[in-house]
Amino acid sequence: MKGLGTFALIAGICWLIFALSMDVSVSTGAGGRVNNLGLMADRQIHTIVGGVIALAGLLMVLLGGKGSPAAAQAEKNTRPCPMCAESIKTAAIKCKHCGADVEPAAAPRLKNGWVASTTCRDEEEQQSTIEAITGTGLPVVSMIGLAVGAGPFATKEEAKQALVTMRDGPRLFSEIVYRDSVSGKYPPISD
Template identity: 45%
Template sequence: MRKLGIIAIVVGIIVIISALSMDVSVVTGMGGRVNNLGLMADRQNYTILGGLFFIAGILMAIFGGRSQGSAVSVGERQCPFCAEMIKNQAIKCKHCGSDVEPIKAEEPVSVRQLSKVYNKDGLVQHWVVALPFSDKAEYVKVKEGLVLTGIPVHSETSSFLRVGPYSAKDEAGRIMRKLMQNSLHGNIEEFWVAPDESVEATSLQSGVCR
């Protein structure tokens, strides 16, 4: 569409220039020249036609370019390292060569995922992402990375920061991929909560930045 718009603009300019350069005068019997009404009308018509081509070309170039840009962005994302556009399924950026995590299409939640799993103590199975750290500097780095991603800390120990809990392991995996895109690495761990706390955990998931 955009290419057609450019062609229409060029054609319109050519028609307008040709119309304005038309000689609308004719030779009289006495050797002079006078303007011919028919030729003047033709010049006016060609000028109007060229103007229509020009305006239509501009509109096609503008709106055709916007729709094309929207179509290109479908199924693409920004590289977290160089900010250039890459495919969602890409594992290496074609621009900077960095390794990136592929993003898979969201799958519908199955009935099995919606059903709760209980242990012998009546606790409900959930999942957390545990992010390890070995010293104070790494602890601060992990904490700052979570703040940037908008994912809240659920709990912490002397060597781990945990986020979650999530009722589905796939959801925890998606969060871990999001964290890896921000240079945060961790492991998915099983986590058991009381049934009434399970509702609170689900509310926490809905508030996580996606």
């Protein structure tokens, strides 16, 4: 958005310069010049159009938000130091500004994503499945009815790897599903 705004601002300013430098007079033949109403109207229209484009470009530049995805990513991967409040990386264990030892921030748990889901016949089997998934070191998430799963994961490949781990370790057979928050079929994950 900022790039388009910058282009429009430059184009509008160039248009304004062109409009204001237009000659609106014509030769009378006797060595004199007079203003032509048609050329004056053209200059007025060009001035208005150039001004509107320049104004729109300026607004896009000012209200365009973040400049680049890299800047947004850098901001997302930082947090304030608990001692000096300077910006440090999320995974930092020592502040580069004040030298204080800080705890690394825990990664937030996904609310939606790919899950290796296992269906259970009753609550007893559900509890043993939860214990088996926990024993493999995978995160446990509740699913529809008595089903439970490992996840959610950001990619389908991670869920497939969890499926293999569950199959090879505790011999749990599951399927890969996408757990969303829109359908209302899954209870929400609380932090």
